[in-house]
Amino acid sequence: MSHSSTDPLTGPLDGPLTDHLSDPLTDPIAPPPSAPRGAPPVGPPPPPPVGGHPVGPPPPSPPPVAVPEGDAPAEPRRFMTATDFLDRRDNEATLGPATWGWRGRVRRWSGGLIKPAMGAAERSYEADRAAIQKDFDGPRTIAFVNPKGGAAKTTGVLAAGYTFGTVRGGGVIAWDNNETRGTLGIRGTRSTHRNTTRELLEDLGRFADVYQSRIGDLGAFVRSQGDAHFDVLASDERPDVTGVIHATDFADVHALLERFYRILLIDTGNNLRAENWLAAAGAADLLVVTSTIREDTGYSGLWMLDALQDAGHENLKYKTITVLSDPSPKVDEALARDLVQVYEQRTRGVHRVPYDPALVSGSVVPYAQLSAETRRSWLRACAAMATAL
Template identity: 80%
Template sequence: MSHPSTDPLFDPLTGPVSDRPAPETVAPPPVAPPPVDEHTAMRGSHLSPAGPPPTSPPPPPPAAPPATPTAGPTAGPTAVPTAEAPAEPRRFMTATDFLDRRDSETTLGPATWGWRGRVRRWSGGLVKPAMGAKERAYEADRSAIQKDFDGPRTIAFVNPKGGAAKTTGVLAAGYTFGTVRGGGVVAWDNNETRGTLGMRGTRGSHRNTTRELLEDLGRFKDVYQSRIGDLGAFVRSQGDAHFDVLASDERPDVTGVIHASDFAEVHQLLERFYRILLIDTGNNLRAENWLAAAGAADLLVVTSTVREDTGFSGLWMLDALQDAGHENLKYKTITVLSDPSPKVDEGLARDLVQVYEQRTRGVYRVPYDPALVSGSVVPYAELSADTRRSWLRACAAMATAL
């Protein structure tokens, strides 16, 4: 047992420490804070940690803003920045934003068609009726054709039956895309041997074709030295139609055919210089260059006349492509159905429209036009207004599908 005088828990006067009541704690007298100069008071929360302690507990921090503020009906002033959520800079309208907004607010001009257009002209422009439904649709189709693409686009016109209006379709589409878009369009006769696109298009000052281009491809190997003007020795300008034609082989002494590798080289070259490539295919579904064109196309256009044989041939071709593994044919294909004469079997026409609507994105009827059936050079300026309007609608659908 330890001695009381040496036990750390025993006091000689008061007894054991553990038996004593705890002494009351007396707070030190308050100390007045030192005087604060004006500049220190302005700094507020930026006082140095080494400064004097506050005389009262600090106020609680302000409540944090909600994690996802709800935007009001109108834009208010920029929020006051906090340590938890610094304010974002105010969003101002840029010059590009301004132009985009102005473009989206652009309205169509006064009517030029029908009685509305006559009223505007007779009144000397004092009365300006708005466009009717047909004129608005016409302007919408033009806008669709004029859309921008992020690269060249290839459209192949296909039907293994001769006389299915492939060549006239390519030329009419070339005229429409060329005049509405303003150039950058080429129509290419990718026939296995000899096609008629070069004969039906405007004749050029030379007779060079795909065959001569293949023989002289070396001059285009250097992408920094070759120019689109160099292609002028091989393509044929269509004048006011604003597109070019690359004809197929026209030499009777040549027996060779165009292979898949030949197609690939010419296609790659044309993609360097043109934005829209319209390909007139031959009639041999099993030819290498036909299959290469179908595989490279961004869009297939099935052309047919209102005849049972050409309509059947187009459907048979779609069945063959489906069996060969081509996917999404319905969304990659449209149909152009042409009237071969002034009077056609409307019952057959309805059947063809119905079945092709099931197999492709849409069916577009083109009326009979004597300018397209003579077999000679297509006189673009002589195409009827109905023919031009029908092809405008069909080409707008092509551009939309691209």
């Protein structure tokens, strides 16, 4: 009986299947077809005999794989480099054992034999620290703004300076860009000198040579905050009422500070029409609207956002974060909810920080005396700022 089948390489096969199969032990190997007379040989010549025995022609090469038009051929698999290895190890790294709460106590009581994983609160804390410590591709400027006095701008700058400074390990400056006499220099740690932005402007020539000027030279003008790991540049403290900080003055000082610091925190004044206020708002990579849980300061911050919007500032919602501070141990919670709701509509995030006597006393801020709740709240707020940059 005759069968009809199909060879996947040559097409239909007719007749008995055995007619198309050869016995590898008895059938001679069919010679390759001869080329036409006078035609040049096709393919490479056969290799010379090895050991006196003739060697047949090499097997034909497999047909090339067709690549669809417009598609690039797949790249060969790449080996893992040293950098790939370190990146993979870093991505696979996990947080260490718990140190907080009952999990931390179990680890300590067991002498490290039992190592519970971190709880949700400790993981969140470590994530916020990692956000603050991230690398930037250049200096970043954060301006703290609200045209009303008593809106916690200065205390906010100092608390943020302490947070960024201690978590990042330095490279942070808080600058009082008040058009008149501000209070940042009064609330920050004192220094042996009384120089301010005014004296720095008068001596900018010493920093003209970028190859010779050093960050140490700024020590004659900025005030170190010690263990808080950030510096303060105070506003003019002279008793006379002459002299104004112009937009060009702001630009000169800002360009200088960007050479030596990674994060610039600017404490602004209360006059939205002042040249240096407008210059700070324009140069800022991020605006932080500060307000206490009071109707007047909350309204003032919203009015300022309206004014900036009307002045042509774009993407304010994504360029702005709100920090609401409790001015006393007990506040109007209904008002607090209203402020949170309205500022959530106008800015990319709202962060509330608790009342802390160390921040509202009006004297030099004792950073070591900030409560654990205050530190945690500012860590969360500064992590949001770093993420927004």
